[in-house]
Amino acid sequence: MVMLASLLAVAAAAPAATELPSPVSRAPVTTRDLVELADITAPTPSPDGRRIAYRLSQPSVDKNASHLSWFVVEVHGGGEPVVLDGGAVRPDASGVPVETTPVWDADSRGLRFLALKDGVQAIWHWRDDAPLQREIVDEADITDFGPSADGGALRYSVGATRAAIADAERSAYRDGVLVDGSLNLNQAVAGGVIEDGQRVMRRISSPWFDNRRILWDVAATEKTAVPSDPAQRPAPPPPAQDIASRAANGSLAEIVGERDKQQLRVTRADGRLLVCSASPCRSGKLRALAWRGGSDALLLFEKDRSEREIVWLWAVGASKAKRLTVTSGALRVPGQPPRCAVGAEALYCADAQPLVPPRLVRIDYSSGRTQVLAEPNRALAARIAAKAEPMAWPGGFTGYFLSPIDAKGPLPVVVQYYMCEGFLKGGSGDEIPMLPLAEHGIAVLCIDAVRAPRAAGMEGSYALALETIGSALDGLAAQGKIDPSRVGIGGLSFGSSVALWAIRKSKRFAAATIASGQISPHYYWMNALPGRGFTAVLDDVWGLGPPDTAPDRWRSVTALWDIDALDTPLLMQVPESEVQSNVELHTRLKRAGKPAEMIVFADELHIKYQPAHKRASYERNLDWYRFWLKGEEDKAPDKAGQYRRWRQYRAGQSLPVPAR
Template sequence: MTTRDLVEVADIMGPTLSPDGEKILFRVSRPSVSANDTKLDWYVADIDGAPPVHAGSAGTVRHDGAGSVAEQKAVWDADSKGFRSLALVDGVSAIWHWREHQGQRREIVDAADILDFDVSADGRSLRYTTGATRAEVAAAEQRAYDEGVLVDDSVDLGQAIAGGKIEGGHRVVQRWNRNWFDRAGLLWDAPKKETAVELGSENIAPSLPATRSQQDRRIVLKTGGVAEIEGSAGEVRLTVVRANGERIPCSAAPCRSGKLAAITERPGSGMLILFERDAGARENIWLWRIGDRKARYLTATDGAERTPIWQPRCGAAPKALICAESSATEPPRLVRIAYVDGARSVIADPNADLRRRIGAVATPLRWENGHDGILLTPSSSAGPLPLVVQYYRCAGFLKGGVGDEIPMLPLVEHGIAVLCINGQSPPPGQPMERSYETALAAIGDAIDDLAARKRIDPRSVGIGGLSFGSTVAVWAIRKSKRFAAATISSGQATPHYYWSNALPDRGFARTFREFWQAGDPDSDPERWRTISPASDVVAIDTPLLMQLPESEVRNLVEFHTKLKLAGKPAELFAFADEIHIKYQPVHKRAVYERNLDWYRFWLKGEEDPAPAKSGQYVRWRALRAGAPQESFQATAP
């Protein structure tokens, strides 16, 4: 299991059922290190067995504001023999149309990139949305380069001024779009235009209206009426309201568990499918016939997390549920789950070769403090193992944790156990450090538990993460001596971070105060001594490897410099043209490989003999020996 294997894991997104319930449309993304790109393809498969058919390219990969591969909208034709989708091809975002026996063609193109579209229920017309034209965006980008950029609340000074990320081989200028830390291209806020287009008649079938799969807390029933989950965590209720106004409450146990996450309709059955949260992204699936007092348990499914911006990973056909599944040691595949008995059959497995080579064992764990997680270990191991911990989320295939940066399976193959713990939010009204204290206590309990059972060596424990996971890791090495190595992938709350984002009108200062209960570094220095890791570098002895995107590396300038001046074992790498989650495959592999080497070196004393890596071991041996550096005593800001 190599780091390249992890980078090139194929993912399945957005399984969408055809209107007749007989076909499934899904997208496969395949990163490539050699091409430093991700290939996107559409596939169509019969629900009951025929192999998937390639239905054309999904275009150039695009990433959301954080760096994850973005979803793409696809809408079936009313007769279930084709579909339309948005795709970026050769720098143009247009509507493409695929039909059986005809293939894929670009159908609608505009002078502006098409942002969204909808097809009428009878399939006769289409309406699409555009913003600024490509020529206007290109001119704005050129002006930004030629004339300089006015620094206001939309400019991310962590990114390159005239380019923030790469799409299709070209740098795209980005700006904050005022949704906290989300980004968009220049002129994203230009007035929107709606355009209507009449379509041909070859795909019209009014008796089979095109509908998009619904799976949420409120759905419209095909038989009339609605079903809705009301309430919040801990106290919910599911009620069906018929078209005639009749109310039918669900009294079955999963409807009242407080963990009911979503519902969808099983076509033609008078049943609802209930998705109840379990640990991580795992969900229990129940079948409830509307009006019955009990629900029938079907199975459990794991995979991508359920979020407001990602499509559901399951679609409901009349005879079976179709899900894009993955689990801790099982890479993504598309499966058919029969309603009769929950039996699974594989529709598509783009990671079949990798699946056969995985030998790690995943053990679910729960502790009395309310936390749960997954321990990865070799299939055969003797004696206590070194351990690497990630505290954040443990969803689906554990190839690298949140952000995909800790090479979990290669670590296991090198005799290092990996523990992923699902994090918990701080109590309402408490500052962010309460969640870090909770995390450190939970991690400590887990280490003690595993050490007592002689599963791990408590003297050889590492910790790492991205985003919230990285702030937990830094807090842990500030406040504890338990850890022999650490890696992080994100910026931290430092004065530079604050002043780079706190221009008026963006709302950053208000949101920061809500989370941290702190003002700016000048007016609230006492709180900043708690918040900023740069304030107490003397307390940090754990070897720390920092591999950051270009957009966040400046937030660590003070912290990194103080660590080096204090003689602490630390290294900082910056990756060009990267945003919060690194998206370029060549960078992903480099991060995986260096993190693997770092943990092997500090937890096991192992060095990779590859000649190309000799330089890093010269540096790391010097760090381990405590090579003399300029004497420095850190002071609080």
């Protein structure tokens, strides 16, 4: 175990807590508030630098849908924003909304974007002097678009036609479906995903669990369109924000190597080589770079705690770089627009901080001043009454301790282990209702995951997580901040596996929640058909072969043969696409009289994307932790049934177990 004295010293040296004053009179933050939080993506400056466009996603619990809008605002403030209908959200393979970037017209007086409306994804065009119109529509949905290399034309991609997809779906329903490696039997065969109000069929598109709409493998067709008015042709693409970027003058900037061998090199058009010696270039943590337009300078994005990024401005050849800001950063997933856009005079970021919900900010290069351009969650921000203390522990672990602003005495606490980036909303996958827990006097300890060396296997990462969680809890208990007898743990994906491992291997947890399917023999056989590549991934990451040839490995990794150790009350709220992997675990727990139950959400992917489902999951997790950590019950009449069950679990009762 990590030495307690060392842990306390490191925690004490962490940055000061983020704290928002408690308003005199306010409505508490609820689970609905978290679900309906407005999110900002894809900030994109106009070519003349006078305006910026961004996308706003607004979920609605009552409509059980999210709506997209594009906003155009002046970068120096003033005037009313232009608001454009962005259509419906399309979830990606995991359930996260697909993000797209708009394309400005060359004269900065209009822009184009992709929108899914009435079952058709097309290119829409807006101009200052004209209404929004659907400009380019194809027999197939347009999946991607952008300016040609010289900016003179629009290029776009299409796949299978909508008619062909509809025929394939009808045939699959009418004639049956061949079971092969592309069919995910964890999802409804008739279609287990909602897009623009319609259920659609998907098929597996990778060795793991990536999935795309049926006929996704039809070869894409690339097309071009040239607007007749030169002013309305697309502006040339900006320099890339990536590990390599080429400037207009031909200079190539590249991040090469990793960690202590990482370098930033600039190769001039004439072949001259410059190596950056400024501190961020030597940190080993650079994740991306981008040229500042009209200047021989680079924006550098350096990894900070919790997926945040420190942004630097470096004049090529200078010995030092100018620190501009710390942003909420992004996971930098291929195909996902960056959270910050590089302009000629300023950086524009869709930013969020632990207690500051998403907003759009402008950071001036010269003065370093931050200006808020859009604050869609301002009313919610004014109601937050909590403090978030940044924490750090030996081994490179970081996180936050979230607690009520007026907390007195040791608090019950819920641990969320995985990622703590941005606004402290719900953790990875939005499953732990952090601020509502604080409203009810329950603290949250969010810890960023660190993986064990590859040789230690996945169990090594689980064990490292449990050791760090235990040390962090011991440190907080020694400071009188938490009650070690009232600790919960929960999470999604890797975080859910850590939570299940923790309650198998430790008795310190009084309640647990998980939101994902777990590895089991059934999980293996559901996905191990030849030709898919799943078994190679499972062997590479978990060291698992077929259950009948490696029973000892399976007993170590899975909880199915360790039911006696699972006494912690366990709530599983899983998507329909993963529930079958947990059926045996749930049944074994119930037959053993353990305090466990499982809720399944229809038409859901790995991360729940339907607002009504997210609200229900948040609310039930909140009730579960209040019940087991504080003995509290919500008096709402529609919750009476759940509390009858839970009181039965607490009394040690169980349903009758069949004799055979």
